[in-house]
Amino acid sequence: MSHPLHTPKTVDPSTADILQYLIQARSITPNDAGTLCFLAAQLIELDFVVEQLDCNGVKNLIARREFGDGPTLAYSGHVDVVPAQPAGWVVDPFSGQIIDGVIYGRGAADMKGSIAAMLTATRQLCAKDKPGVGTFYWLITSDEEGEAEYGSLEIARYLRQRGVKLDACLVGEPTSNKLVGDTIKNGRRGAISGRITISGKAGHVAYPEKAINAAHIAGELVTQLARLQWQKDVPGSQTTLQITGISVPNIVDNLVPASCEITFNIRYSHAYKSHEICAEVASLTNQSKYSAQLQWERPCESFYTGSKTKRCFLSLVEHAISKQRGHFPSLSTAGGTSDGRFFASADTQVIECGVKNDSIHQVNEHVSLADLEIIEGIYTTILRDFFGVQ
Structure with missing residues (x-):
């Protein structure tokens, strides 16, 4: 032009x-x-x-x-x-x-x-x-x-x-x-975004014992993500993880959600490389109790x-x-x-x-x-x- x-x-x-x-x-x-x-x-x-x-x-x-x-x-x-x-x-x-x-x-x-x-x-x-x-x-x-x-x-x-x-x-x-x-x-600092999909089991909210609420699992995982400790941080260059979204596909209020998506962004200290950050988060999300799938997006070293x-x-x-x-x-x-x-x-x-x-x-x-x-x-x-x- x-x-x-x-x-x-x-x-x-x-x-x-x-x-x-x-x-x-x-x-x-x-x-x-x-x-x-x-x-x-x-x-x-x-x-x-x-x-x-x-x-x-x-x-x-x-x-x-x-x-x-x-x-x-x-x-x-x-x-x-x-x-x-x-x-x-x-x-x-x-x-x-x-x-x-x-x-x-x-x-x-x-x-x-x-x-x-x-x-x-x-x-x-x-x-x-x-x-x-x-x-x-x-x-x-x-x-x-x-x-x-x-x-x-x-x-x-x-x-x-x-x-x-x-x-x-x-x-x-x-x-x-x-x-x-x-x-x-x-x-x-480096930057990388992540997307976690939690899988549960749908059911009627009146019978929660017959369902697995993906949103509840996501809530626990969000808490654990926020508590991650970044041991390699150096003064003046701190690692921060921020949750940017939590969503479920439900359109009704009487259905236990079978899935929930968490999105987050990490700005990480120059003491880290992206593969180290990914490994730290994966060690948490890979736990079987979360039934989570993790995807990474937009890595910036x-x-x-x-x-x-x-x-x-x-x-x-x-x-x-x-x-x-x-x-x-x-x-x-x-x-x-x-x-x-x-x-x-x-x-x-x-x-x-x-x-x-x-x-x-x-x-x-x-x-x-x-x-x-x-x-x-x-x-x-x-x-x-x-x-x-x-």
Whole structure:
């Protein structure tokens, strides 16, 4: 789908100009609404080699520029956004209008603001006579807010097939709390959903001794699920299990239900992998007294980036923020999942750093021009320090 507007008219548009343009593209998952072609054109002008990877209706952008032998850094982001209805907004949610120094619009914070700032930072890096050494990748998808089956997962697979190893990956998700740069993510908890079907025996409610109430069994199992202890949890990264639904197919009130379904979601500490979480729950549901069938859905692995003695990207980002803000950021693994999980490995340090997240997915999502300038400065410093630009 083509972009509904013309590209910014200035030769070197400002970060705010770029963000307004991106917001005006109604790139609701998985539609990129022309934003990837726009970014491709901008990066080609900066001597990046650009490829577009299409998979099941999802568009992905892979751009690469090699400055010389050295480490490899990727910037990962997404142009897709969640839907927005006009009700309650101070402006049209796809207008990108500026009011009192604040840009409003869907995706302003999550995460088109980051993309706009990184594009400006990339332009500044490439404007240097000697832009450093190493290789710089842009990895952008239009499938992050949905099922994320054909976006960054496919990009990571594409890179592996070509033998590309990333030393570091910067994800532009909004991570800041009260001030830009006060918090970065050096990992994420994992997530997985489950569905349990309890089988009983139907009967008349007046003769419960002749029936087996699946809802009663489910109630006991729910209690046991809530009491599970997660021994491997580490400080700052706790495992939580929440029941999200309990349902029976009955349509009358005088029938003991023969079946009951429990749905739940687990957000688990980065100290665990999904197979360990599944085994813990299965050890409970496999007990014969529950007559339960367990199914797993939507697994998202946890990941964690610790410090390294050499070429530590975590340390580099911390110091870049300190140079810009005068303080080091807090480290966090809280919140939902992110595409960082697809790139994290023993070889690749993944750090998430972006603007404030207090308005994401909300009515009147926004980012201030001042915050855009700050994150642009942080990104510029990260690029300069990583590629060794003086």
